[in-house]
Amino acid sequence: MDHIYTISKTTKKISVHKQNLFNRLTKSIRCTISTTNVIAFSTESNLENNNSLFWSSNVYVADLNSPWMIHKVLSNSSPISVLQWDFTGELLLVADETGCARVYKTKDHILNDWIIVMQTNLEGEHILAAAFFHSGKKICINPEKKDSSIYTEKFQHVKFACSVKQFGGRPANGAIFLTSTGMLCAVLFPQAISQTPVIMATESLAPTRIFIKTADICYGKSGHFLLAVSNGDPSMPIQCYTVTVTKADEKCIITSKSLLSFFLFEAPHETMMDQITKDKQCRVTQIKWIMREDADSLVVAAGGEKMSCLQLWELRKIVMPVHKILGKMDTQQFFNTVLWQYQCHFQYNSKVTSLATSKLSLLNNISCGYVVVTFADNSIHCLYRDTLKPVVNTTLSITPKYAEEPNAKYQKISVNIVSIDMSWLGNVLLVVDSDDSLYLFKLPPQIESSAPLSIPYCTTILEYCLVTGMDWLDLLLVLRSNMLDPLCDRLTESFNRQPPAIQQYFYVQYLCIKTSLYRLSAQGQSKANDLTLFLMLHNISTAFKSLLRPSEMSSHEKSPADSLSNVISEGQCDVDKLLMHLEAKEFTVEPTTLQSLQQLIQWIGDLALNILVKIPDSRPSQSKGYELMRDVKALNMLREMLVLIRIWGLLRPACLPVFIKSDANLDILALLFRLLSRLVQNVNEPDESLIDDCCQLPSQVQVQQTQLAINRTALASPQLAQQILPLQLEFGSEPEYLSGKEDSYSGQIIDSIRHLFLGKTPRVLKQCVRCGSSAGIVSVTRTAAIRAWDQRWLRSCQCGGLWRMQVCSN
Known part of the structure; x- marks a missing residue:
């Protein structure tokens, strides 16, 4: 688990107001990574104005390739409790402890310009968990034909129902929320074309309202949601519910049904359970479904300040015999039922601070991936998802940021890990600490965890990105330099074996992937x-x-x-x-x-x-x-x-x-x-x-030279392999040692889309966060042909990177 970089604030001074914030439990720090490898994280300090005297919970976004270029989406007066991306990576959900929920999206697909799509307010409610509606699309690797060279055989569309159906069976866009008082809220987002109003409905999770301390939501293959909740008391059961949301006559209907529950002390090991029942400080701190889609296993973290335990429970179908008096006399009768069964546990002498599970199940019907858990001693443990056996672990060595202040002018503050999140492909782990610093770590391969990163595995992951349209940047950050040429050759050979129609459909994405691989060396x-x-x-x-x-x-x-x-x-x-x-x-x-x-x-x-x-x-x-x-x-x-x-x-x-x-x-x-x-x-x-x-x-004839090199500063570059890890970065400051070559035109900026000269210092332009290409935003001749050309590059650069607006100060 190699440490790639640490990125923190530039200042090292802290006010008395900030000291009081650190003395309490940090609740509003969250982090999440989208399918497009854009990171969103919340902080309890203003990273752009360190001298601010007012407390706020701030939400920032940045591309994983240039995490120092941050943009503030929201400055909230209440602590942020939920921060989550949708499956497309376009919508960002932000909810707080006062019941306010907002959904943001980029304006004209500009990474540093965000607008509100939906806003709702559940007054007096503390939103604990939320989930976007599932679109019904799920692509996995077929385990029986995972060595096949044909994409249509290697990757299969798994039958999965969307969460909410509209007219004609189309999936609806929306989200479901769960509050600490056991209230469910479903919201259907308005469609941009018709500008329909927001459709919202509320319902109680249980027959009566219950107090909830921690919860998690996953998707069922029949279109329902699975919810697991706990009030924090280890002597009380972990309760599970199935929730369905339907749309009828412009109304939203929520139906909740109780499922089987289980008690942590029913596990067959005694040492930890004895302490849980005796120690009054022991609490259930984290609940996570093992998989986001079609999950049947739960991992639960419970413990106190000096000891914690992770338990894995699985919902299994069992066959129970029926007594002959209750059944027919001539045949033996059986009764099929489901039951929560304890599987395994992981014990550690410290308090659990954060928990994350793999977001994708790459192999259909086969569990693969990890459970990553962090503890109060800043140790990070990567565990197998099925057995909770350790794969690899590391310790985040954090020195107090304010230790060198003269005469102990400022109090030395202990910094702990608060929130973690894995990338969708499971190659990197993002960590946020209580001092609002970010850390990035490499993770072992999900499918071949016992072996180092291999060419066949990387080829399969790139092909998966090619078929699904997911971003592959997190894989580029963990590749070794000697793997690039063999990986390009193998990917090319595999692509050339595809039928002509398949090649034509994925050709542009295939060229983007190959280009990004070559740019690493x-x-x-x-x-x-x-x-x-x-x-x-x-x-x-x-x-x-x-x-x-x-x-x-x-x-x-x-x-x-x-x-x-x-x-x-x-x-x-x-x-x-x-x-x-x-x-x-x-x-x-x-x-x-x-x-x-x-x-x-x-x-x-x-x-x-x-x-x-x-x-x-x-x-x-x-x-x-x-x-x-x-x-x-x-x-x-x-x-x-x-x-x-x-x-x-x-x-x-x-x-x-x-x-x-x-x-x-x-x-x-x-x-x-x-x-x-x-x-x-x-x-x-x-x-x-x-x-x-x-x-x-x-x-x-005079030859006009083409633009051969682009001045860009990014992680996925040849300079990364020449640096000693971890890199020490600062928010808002580009590291010079990651800078590429200068442009072939001395100071002249060229529109990479329209191929026009924009001048040396254009007032405003948009720039790709991946390759550094620039494009003008001022409209040119508006014929149908040129409009279609501009629309082709509206969502992203031709390399697949997102656009970022750059405004010249003069």
């Missing part, structure tokens, strides 16, 4: 840049071909894009002769649309030039990495775009790319197409005449 930066260029080329090609419409006279069996690909494959080197084989009507586009795409057309021309001028300096590649100039598919795609540009230039000459030429009569487009056509014939060993022609290009 210093030797892979050129490969990552080439893949980034190819990804943009692929997207532009898709956008351009989507503008083509078949003419009325032609056959609809073959689209214009197919006709263009067939003509390109014939190997014609003269672009004008090639146009004679195409139907002009099929490639006609509105002139205003063509003019709005000029910057993308210009980028295509510059890319073709940059590829050709590098041929004389290239040598036959010995590595297995990606190179754009040796990718026949990419070169043919580039030739297709040049043909389209040639046709569109006849319709709208102003949309053609602009080149600075030494000879005004030189046809650059025809020259580029001819040279690329010759290169496609032999990409590994270009002939001498082609190399000579490419050598003459810089003297014939």
Whole structure:
């Protein structure tokens, strides 16, 4: 369990007001990680204004790749009691001890700009637990075919019902809340299109209202919720309930039924249970379902200041014989029932402070994953989920932040772990202490816990992310540098075995994953840049071909894009002769649309030039990495775009790319197409005449260099492997030792989406939190084509990273 980093506040002074806060039990510090690897955490101090005299419970968000770049979502006057993401990672639920619950989402998908989607207030209630409605989608690895190379066989959609159905069986968006007085509240979120009001209903969990100290919620495969609650008294039972929420006639109906309960002292071991029954300070502090979906096991933490015990209980079906007097005389009768059975326990000589379980069950019907528990002595224990046997443990050594103050001016304060959370793939553990500092640890592989991280396991996890759309950043942070090239090769081989339809569907996501792997090594930066260029080329090609419409006279069996690909494959080197084989009507586009795409057309021309001028300096590649100039598919795609540009230039000459030429009569487009056509014939060993022609290009036309490197400061970078862990970071301060290379344009910022120069210091722009690419927010020509292009990158950068707004101070 390697310690990756520690990130804390810059100041080391503390006020008397802050001292009083530390003397009481810290309740409002929470942390959670989303499926997109965005962390949300609450603090009891203002990380941006350390001199604040007023207490507040603050909620911050940050990307896991750059945790020092935090943004405050909420400053609350009451302690935060629930902090949770939904399955998509878009909605953040924040609830407090006064009954106020809010759901936030990003505005225009900007990570540092949040708006409220839903707000409800349960006056006088302390919200203990909450859960978003399940969408009914669940994908797992098929254990019987986990070694299969075909994605459709390796990964299967598990039958799972959504929590609340709307008209037509569509899943509803909403959340369910549980308060300390045993009140249930279900809220259906309004739909953005119709702006319908919030639908809310309340109901008692039990026949009468009960006092609850700790609780947890999980999902049943029939669409119901499973709730486990305790009032904190170890002599009282752990009570379980099944809750269903239905929508009928614009109303919400909650139904709660009691399930079997169990007592902790019924466990067959005596030493700990004797102390629990005798020590009045012993309390039930934590309850967690082993799995978030279709769970049948509970882990319960109970104990006092000097000793704690974790017990694992499982709900099992048993067969009980029926006496012959009560049954038929001729046959033996049996009665099927369910019963809570004690499984195992873990005992430790300290108080439990936090508990976390794995969020995903990667293998269907097979339990895999961990239970991670922290204690008051700041020890962290990773246990097997089924047996509670130790896997690995570590101790968080925290020195008092204020120990060096002169003459003991400020009281030395003990710092303890308060909250923990695992990433969805289970590769890293996030820890928050009582001084509002964050820590990140590596965890062993979930499926192959007894073995170190292996290439087959990592390939399976990346394929799972490819199929489900989940983010894979937490896996990048635990990879070893010597695993990158073999992992890329294995992932490529596996992807190439898929049927063409599967490859086409997941192609863009596959390119993003490969690019992120190459960016982790210093030797892979050129490969990552080439893949980034190819990804943009692929997207532009898709956008351009989507503008083509078949003419009325032609056959609809073959689209214009197919006709263009067939003509390109014939190997014609003269672009004008090639146009004679195409139907002009099929490639006609509105002139205003063509003019709005000029910057993308210009980028295509510059890319073709940059590829050709590098041929004389290239040598036959010995590595297995990606190179754009040796990718026949990419070169043919580039030739297709040049043909389209040639046709569109006849319709709208102003949309053609602009080149600075030494000879005004030189046809650059025809020259580029001819040279690329010759290169496609032999990409590994270009002939001498082609190399000579490419050598003459810089003297014939000015080559606009493409942006090869991006200045970014991130954890997932080659610099991480060169540092001694753990890293010491500060909120709001970028570590210089994690900074990448400078931009190839001295100070000029380029829009990575529209490919326009934004200047040296644009007033406002949005920047990717992963790759560092920048994009403007000011709208350009609003044609349908360019609107569709902008919408393609509204949710995230082309690398998959989220956008963050940057405002220049001057």
